[in-house]
Amino acid sequence: KTLAGEMLFSSWENVCVDIWGPRTGKTTSRAIPGIIAAPGAVLVTSNKRDIVDATRRVRQDVGQVWVFDPQQVAGEPASWWWNPLSYVSDDVKARKLAQHFAAGSRDEKAKTDAFFDEAAQDLLAALLLAAAVNQDPITQVYQWLTRETEDEPASILRQAGFVQMAQAVEGVISAPDRQRGGVYGVARQMANCLTSQAVLEWITPAGDGIDRREQLVPEDFVRGKNTLYSLSKEGAGTAGPLVTALTVATVEAAEEMAIDAGGRLSTPMVVMLDEAANVCRWAELPNLYSHYGSRGIVVCTILQSW
Template sequence: MARRRPKYQVRGGAAAAGAPPLLVLLALWGAVGLAYLFWVAAWAAAELAGGRVGEFGASWTLALVLWETETTWPGVSTPLVVLLFAPMSALALAAVWLLLKVAHRLVYGQPDAVAALNKGNATIAELARPEAAEKALRLRKHSLRKQGRRNRRAARLPEADVGLVIGDVKGQGRGKGPRLFASWEDTVLAYMAPRAGKTTAMAIPYVLDAPGPALATSNKGDVWAATASLREQSTGERVWLFDPQHVTHQQRDFWWDPLAGVRSVEDAYRLSGHFVLTIDDDSKKDMWGPAARALLSQLMLAAALGGESLAKVGEWLHDTKLPQPVDLLFEHGFVAYAEALRETQNIVAETRDGIYTTARTAARCLDDPQIMAWVTPANASVPAFEPREFVKSKETLYLLSKSRAAAAPLIAALTDAVFIAGEEASEGQGGRLDPPLVAVLDEAANICKIADLPDLYSHLGSRGIVPVTILQSYRQGVRVWTENGMEAMWSAATVKVFGAGLDDHKIVEALSKLIGQHDISTTSFSYGEGKGNHSVQLRRQEIMQGSDIRRIEKGECLLFATAAQPALLRMRPWYATGRAGIVSAAIKKAEQSITTEARIGERLRSGRDEADGRGFSGIDGATAVGGSAQPPPRG
């Protein structure tokens, strides 16, 4: 906050002399100062070339004004005096000008927003060393157990073990303050426009620094390209790539069964919610959405109980009279669910068709054989992904899908399955995963629409699961989770990050009010009847107005953390760190793999290259980055 200056007013008298007398006085003293500089220059010339200089005073100054050099500096070269006077006077004028600017800024200048926001911000100390390192040791007492004194261990703790780096507190000019971290019990919510640093400063570093299992969602292959091979090398454990829409053109070397964890009505209803949430037509979702979700949950539960795959649910959705799912529910004791499904099958045709059509729209991925290959049983050489094993490892899982594509429900379902497995595993570890699971949900509002994500935010951090949900705007989240859902997520997120590109005027104005106000001074001066009137008054104003927040530079962000004053930070993208070289090399290698496999896939699809024996069934046949995985047999 700015230093408070008391309001004051001075009127009349010598202290408030008018502008003309003041200017005359300043002009007189300025002339005296220049005359003295001439005397100093003459004295220096006399020392260098010989001669003498008269004593400085009124008579000497008068002689200088009349340019009587024989009186002012007899025997001294006048050109030499002028040559010395020129730089001396220039330096003196520059010094006076800077002094006046500093004095004006101290008395009348307005405090800088960065200084007002970050200076003396003691509330963020918990997010910086050494407090953040001490907290990491407390939260990860098993995985970080070492010999030696506790404070020495905290001092030596690598940044990757302290927490997720948010950025450096911005100082005046190019200065910077302490580095701040999100702890291993925080839940992070970030709002950033495209190309504002969310991938380079958050997604990629967070995956690389994850001390345990890491999960990342994206609609592009950039995070996978930058981190997959490095994660495999650093952890020595497997990298999983779930890419049903061939964003990276890599092979499918595993499959996952979404129905494996479905054993109850609650399980089925939770799974079906990921599908219904992807319906783009809000009117259809509002009218038929609840009934469609109930229908999908009934069919999914029946398929799970009958040992069927998700593909069977797709078949049942296209026949509204099939008795098999009803019979399976009856056989396993889900009488009420069976009756509800049979009632849906037998209601009037218009209503039934509306429910089934909405359900088919939500589950349109079930009609795509290329997508379904990732969630249906394969031959024995292709392993199944087990979320319960994943959360106990240091493996990495990448979930890729194009924005608003058919595969999005499966991305959300697999992410949710990992969260559920993580919660279950934490109960067997004293209530917290150690090492923690880091889940970077980039493009969450487009490809990872977990229905109850706002509710999960209230307790994931306490389980050792650190979600980092990255959205382009607050309104983007409202379209998925509604206003109430986003308010719940906002309240539950312990670390909120706002980057460049915030254009929602309601949000920037709200942030401006949350940042707070500071004192600024206003000055006024008037002159009349030979008297001057000069006043300085203080008024309260927002430290950062909405327009200032909108103009946050790329690579910078506003940080709002629980119980801490907001701070303006400079983020730390991967290319500004010591590992820029190895990440760049990994990206280059991955991009070459993507290009090569994309060309092979194109030739296979066009039927121009069948001699290599690879075959093509809509799934690319590349060897995964790192070279450890082998192409599965093609059917």
């Protein structure tokens, strides 16, 4: 309802952008009702646990509930895991994943260096692709970033047919020491969340043997009336890049499912991006608004004014 008490409605073909002031009830009046009313799969991002507490039991009655909580926003144990590299099937998706790390690793108003930031993001994309091709855990990416003359990623990429990506890595390695150090340093900063053991529990298999925990597969998730809560704290240096990466992987899985079904999901999927500017910096999102509604992917982005 509005502050005037009037009920507002939206169809399952509309995407929404909500701008609310602080303490005006955006979660209780907008996000929670939208989640409860959802007829199919639901994806939620937030930096607070109240949205989980208010809707979890209702959603458990219709499907499986997953809570991605690497920073313990809701005190959820790492009872399952997701492999971010499962999203990286080619160089295009590697670049997208690197972009999420870059966007979420720094404050929005932070100054950037046109050369070093772009070169670091390209390097990170290449290392993500190399790890994915080699079926390594994502922790391998950070290990490579600490060894500035390690040429293993380039060899892996070249053998897999990604010659240009291999050449990009080799170009950084062969650069003058100061230039190479600058590129690797920025790339390490972008991937800083991979240094947190608490975060790694959610995105890498446990132990050296078989991980008996269930693994989230976005392509399977979107086929049922399941719910994914993806939680992170605000600001740079948080799990925000992984929240964005998981959100994008899941929504793109829904988009691919819609395409296979003739262009539209038979049952709409709700994507409730609460606190979007703080925990889900998805650079491509504005461009997707023009067609996601027609695909049955109902995105609601909730922003807070001052």
